[in-house]
Amino acid sequence: MRISELGATTGVPVATLKYYLREGLLHAGEARGATQADYDATHVRRVRLVRALTGTVGLSLQQARTILQLVDDPGDDLYETLGCAVSALPPATTEPDPDDPDPYPLAREAMERLGWRVHPTYAGMAQLEQALAAASDAGLPMSDERLEAYARSLHDIARYDLDRLPGDDPAASVEYTVLGTALYEPVVLALRRLAHHEIAGRMLHPDAD
Amino acid sequence: MRISELGATTGVPVATLKYYLREGLLHAGEARGATQADYDATHVRRVRLVRALTGTVGLSLQQARTILQLVDDPGDDLYETLGCAVSALPPATTEPDPDDPDPYPLAREAMERLGWRVHPTYAGMAQLEQALAAASDAGLPMSDERLEAYARSLHDIARYDLDRLPGDDPAASVEYTVLGTALYEPVVLALRRLAHHEIAGRMLHPDAD
DNA sequence: AGTATTGGATACTTCTACTACCCAACACAA
DNA sequence: TTGTGTTGGGTAGTAGAAGTATCCAATACT
Numbered sequence: 001m002r003i004s005e006l007g008a009t010t011g012v013p014v015a016t017l018k019y020y021l022r023e024g025l026l027h028a029g030e031a032r033g034a035t036q037a038d039y040d041a042t043h044v045r046r047v048r049l050v051r052a053l054t055g056t057v058g059l060s061l062q063q064a065r066t067i068l069q070l071v072d073d074p075g076d077d078l079y080e081t082l083g084c085a086v087s088a089l090p091p092a093t094t095e096p097d098p099d100d101p102d103p104y105p106l107a108r109e110a111m112e113r114l115g116w117r118v119h120p121t122y123a124g125m126a127q128l129e130q131a132l133a134a135a136s137d138a139g140l141p142m143s144d145e146r147l148e149a150y151a152r153s154l155h156d157i158a159r160y161d162l163d164r165l166p167g168d169d170p171a172a173s174v175e176y177t178v179l180g181t182a183l184y185e186p187v188v189l190a191l192r193r194l195a196h197h198e199i200a201g202r203m204l205h206p207d208a209d
Numbered sequence: 210m211r212i213s214e215l216g217a218t219t220g221v222p223v224a225t226l227k228y229y230l231r232e233g234l235l236h237a238g239e240a241r242g243a244t245q246a247d248y249d250a251t252h253v254r255r256v257r258l259v260r261a262l263t264g265t266v267g268l269s270l271q272q273a274r275t276i277l278q279l280v281d282d283p284g285d286d287l288y289e290t291l292g293c294a295v296s297a298l299p300p301a302t303t304e305p306d307p308d309d310p311d312p313y314p315l316a317r318e319a320m321e322r323l324g325w326r327v328h329p330t331y332a333g334m335a336q337l338e339q340a341l342a343a344a345s346d347a348g349l350p351m352s353d354e355r356l357e358a359y360a361r362s363l364h365d366i367a368r369y370d371l372d373r374l375p376g377d378d379p380a381a382s383v384e385y386t387v388l389g390t391a392l393y394e395p396v397v398l399a400l401r402r403l404a405h406h407e408i409a410g411r412m413l414h415p416d417a418d
Numbered sequence: 419a420g421t422a423t424t425g426g427a428t429a430c431t432t433c434t435a436c437t438a439c440c441c442a443a444c445a446c447a448a
Numbered sequence: 449t450t451g452t453g454t455t456g457g458g459t460a461g462t463a464g465a466a467g468t469a470t471c472c473a474a475t476a477c478t
């Protein structure tokens with residue numbers, strides 16, 4: 001498959017594919033000569049993945065590249081690889097001051113109340129801290145009760161995800177977890193928005209069919 | 210309060226505040242003369258809100274402006290206002306072809322299976338359709354079973370949100386719902402990521418303290 | 419042999435979100 | 449009253465992200 005065919009198959013302009021090649025988001029095709037290279041199904045899949053991550057998920061090319069590198073070359077520790085993936089996802093956070101004994105007080109207290117055992121400087125902690133602080137700053141602080149309600153429901157979702165990992169294939173598990181974390185996030189948000197709509201509809205127009 | 214004070218209080222450069230004024234994200238201060246205007250607590254709140262929406266939530270200024278206009282001047286129908294707000298949130302979707310009798314087949318089937326009564330062209334439908342299509346394109350299609358598991362948990366969250374609306378104050382309800390939808394989304398994502406981490410930790414290191 | 423396409427490189431464009439600078443009008447302190 | 453500093457209002461410049469366009473010599477296909 002030549003590059004123009006790859007473009008036709010995926011609907012992505014050839015100039016953009018060349019850009020992805022330059023930027024390291026797409027592996028080079030197999031060279032068949034100085035002016036010809038062969039692209040295959042792995043390239044089609046990769047291009048679709050890049051478009052899904054940068055388009056619907058809303059990642060920057062830099063963030064997508066980091067995720068893809070983790071999928072291509074995962075460590076053997078799911079736990080650590082997942083941490084690297086999460087730290088690549090938005091919202092971007094700054095490194096915590098290593099001297100600060102309690103860099104994420106809101107998130108730490110939340111985890112303690114929930115009884116969740118998480119590493120205190122896991123990337124998700126910084127993201128939760130930032131999210132809680134942003135809500136407070138904006139005048140809608142999140143109550144402990146609400147946070148616990150959210151956490152319980154999301155814990156159920158996460159358990160569903162991890163219960164379905166192929167336990168006998170660590171590499172597939174890493175890929176599934178890393179990509180699933182990122183790719184299903186838009187589904188999560190869309191479903192929450194639709195649920196708000198559904199419930200508001202029942203509250204305001206209970207008589208409709 | 211002068212503009213420099215507003216900048217000092219919020220930590221936002223004066224040049225940026227002027228930019229927000231020009232762009233209609235921040236209402237003008239009360240003029241006290243040709244070269245002096247007075248800013249108050251509503252301006253501080255608004256600046257914090259803009260920074261929360263554009264920073265942590267990740268909205269563009271255009272999207273944040275749309276949300277803020279809805280909060281400033283909501284219709285009297287929570288149902289419709291919420292729809293406008295959701296359509297301003299990412300991922301951006303295109304208008305459906307009005308001749309297409311079934312513009313969002315994946316999302317429609319999902320809603321039917323779930324028994325959710327939603328308007329078939331609600332903005333969230335396009336977003337769900339796009340999210341499901343992106344996951345499929347990327348090689349991780351979402352099973353019906355998984356979608357239902359996610360939907361059940363997120364419906365619980367949405368019910369929690371709407372059960373706590375001040376029923377006697379429609380304007381406050383609109384503000385709470387619109388801003389809560391947007392501002393709590395980063396919390397939702399951070400909690401899901403942390404839950405993955407927590408559960409993976411228990412699976413891989415069940416013996417740790 | 420001739421035409422079209424490719425890989426590779428470089429340059430250009432568009433958009434967003436600022437950031438910097440300027441200026442005349444004013445406020446305030448000495 | 450005079451000097452110093454700030455303000456509103458405007459214009460212009462910047463940096464980064466994500467492409468897009470063009471050129472070229474080297475092929476591949478017909």
